[in-house]
Amino acid sequence: MSIFSPPPAQYSVRVGRIRSQITMAAISKVESHTSGARDVEKDVVRAQPATEFPEDSKTDLDDDSTHVQEGVKRVEAITAVWSRKSLWSTFALLWLVCFVSSLLASIDTALSPYVTSSFSRHGLLAVINIAARVIGGVVTLSIGKLIDIRGRMEGFVGSLFLITIGMIMKATCQNVETYAAAQVFTWVGKVALGFIISVFVADITTLKNRMIIFAINSTPNIATTFAGPKIAELFYTRVNFRWAFGAFTIILIVVSLPVVFILYYHEMKAKKLGVLRPKSGRTRWQSTVHYIIEFDVVGAILISGGFTLITLPFSLVSSASHSWQSASIIVMIVMGVVGLVAFVAWERYFARVKFFPFEFLKDRTFLGAVLSHFVVFMTTFIWDAYYSSYLQVVQALSISIANYVLNAYSLTSYFTGPFIALYIRYTGHVKYPALIAVPIYLLGTALLIYFRVPGANVGYLTMCQVLVGFGAGMINQMAQLATMACVRHQDVAVALAIYGLFGSVGSSVGYAVAGGIWTNILPVKLYEFLPDDAKNMTATIYGDINQQMKYPIGNPIRDAVIAAYGDVMRKMVIVGSALIPLTIICVAVWRNINVKKLEAMEKRARGNVF
Structure with a gap:
């Protein structure tokens, strides 16, 4: 089922830093109000040699809160306070x-x-x-x-x-x-x-x-x-x-x-x-x-329009008056390609x-x-x-x-x-x-x-x-x-x-x-x-x-x-x-x-x- 540009993928294991999204003061309040909630400040990983997790390592290790979106913070807050x-x-x-x-x-x-x-x-x-x-x-x-x-x-x-x-x-x-x-x-x-x-x-x-x-x-x-x-x-x-x-x-x-x-x-x-x-x-x-x-919004319109215009002619061609030689079919395909090229250019230089x-x-x-x-x-x-x-x-x-x-x-x-x-x-x-x-x-x-x-x-x-x-x-x-x-x-x-x-x-x-x-x-x-x-x-x-x-x-x-x-x-x-x-x-x-x-x-x- 995002349009922001995330930081590049990193595969090295960074193990020396453990950060917390929720302050200790908030945690104390949560613990006093939520039965059965786990301690969300608990360290879930210990320092491991990088060789123990070779290429498997994902770009995880979310230890920089400046990159965390508001929606992610909200759901983490919800899981912190519910039972x-x-x-x-x-x-x-x-x-x-x-x-x-x-x-x-x-x-x-x-x-x-x-x-x-x-x-x-x-x-x-x-x-x-x-x-x-x-x-x-x-x-x-x-x-x-x-x-x-x-x-x-x-x-x-x-x-x-x-x-x-x-x-x-x-x-x-x-x-x-x-x-x-x-x-x-x-x-x-x-x-x-x-x-x-x-x-x-x-x-x-x-x-x-x-x-x-x-x-x-x-x-x-x-x-x-x-x-x-x-x-x-x-x-x-x-x-x-x-x-x-x-x-x-x-x-x-x-x-x-x-x-x-x-x-x-x-x-x-x-x-x-x-x-x-x-x-x-x-x-x-x-x-x-x-x-x-x-x-x-511009990028969304360009990519959706491009893909749609390229794929539709395959089904519409039989109803066109001149089949693949029809101007409407040719224009749709050309505009679809132009839309996808424009999308790449927009994303690369302007967005x-x-x-x-x-x-x-x-x-x-x-x-x-x-x-x-x-x-x-x-x-x-x-x-x-x-x-x-x-x-x-x-x-x-x-x-x-x-x-x-x-x-x-x-x-x-x-x-x-x-x-x-x-x-x-x-x-x-x-x-x-x-x-x-x-x-x-x-x-x-x-x-x-x-x-x-x-x-x-x-x-x-x-x-x-x-x-x-x-x-x-x-x-x-x-x-x-x-x-x-x-x-x-x-x-x-x-x-x-x-x-x-x-x-x-x-x-x-x-x-x-x-x-x-x-x-x-x-x-x-x-x-x-x-x-x-x-x-x-x-x-x-x-x-x-x-x-x-x-x-x-x-x-x-x-x-x-x-x-x-x-x-x-x-x-x-x-x-x-x-x-x-x-x-x-x-x-x-x-x-x-x-x-x-x-x-x-x-x-x-x-x-x-x-």
């Missing part, structure tokens, strides 16, 4: 928020083909997601900066607001343009919510225990994988998709309010005890100018606070981790973008059953997550499990080339999803932890934001490739395979999934649609499989990090954490 009971209550409430958020996302995904089809624009599924995912990834950097400057609570509330706006727009949309805008709001809010929860979990856990809570927070997906599609089907068949969006948005807000209350209560308590300093004293105008500079911390990418482990996340998302969404539609049209599955098969990918990842987290907890290894996972991911994707054909047994498709989910889940889990292990605690938010950005851009590239294949090949294949007396129906069938399933299997028109789907989907899987070996290179450059050793080097007093 063990509050800590575990927060874990439970965050799990509940993750459950409802995952359920809403599952319902949304299952209904998306029918929403676009209601406007006869089924083929725009990929186009809509390209812009949403690019913007979502870029905005995460701004959100990372926001929660570092202002606080986790403000970011949490802001993400709920974006989801609410997006879902209201979806529930009331009357055209595909409004739905596309709503998808941007919804996706940005969903990404922001998950990102902020991840950052907050990182704030209240130690490095070796962190993936345990991350994995537990992902377990709701095991239930929502089955519940979401079925609920979506019931709403679609008995009510309509609009009520589904509205109902579960309200539920999400209700379950999120207790988390906001806990954060607000303990922040006020920290202020009362003198742990937090008073506000800066800036005027409203001074604060406005300050945040415009801090958020680097007072840099939007993107390029210094982090000098660390080969950090760079390899985020690139592996990019490649996994890119290769997955090349063949996954229209998979739900394929299962319903070609395999004649219902909305719920089709999404059960589709979600076997994520189900496997979420089910195995806690076991992988326990492995990390007790061994500390990160690199070797990721290397083992890459061949499994490649095997699952490559088998789809053989099994994703008309008439194939659905069980084999599910088996492939399980293999892909296990491999991709392990790679992403290790990559996320490697990313956090390379930075200090105060930089975790921006590290996770960069990690999320690479994933979002990777998925948008995957959607762009999928959209390009779909929009350029499927209409041609439909026209080729349809009977002569039905060729005039090509555009209608292409634009509406309901028209594609209108005729029973065995009817010449339905068989033509199935043949066209089979041809296009095979090409998608081949392209996705061919790019997976890039993941091996990305993982191979990681240092052999052991997070158990890294945790011993953490010097910042972080209060009552797990």
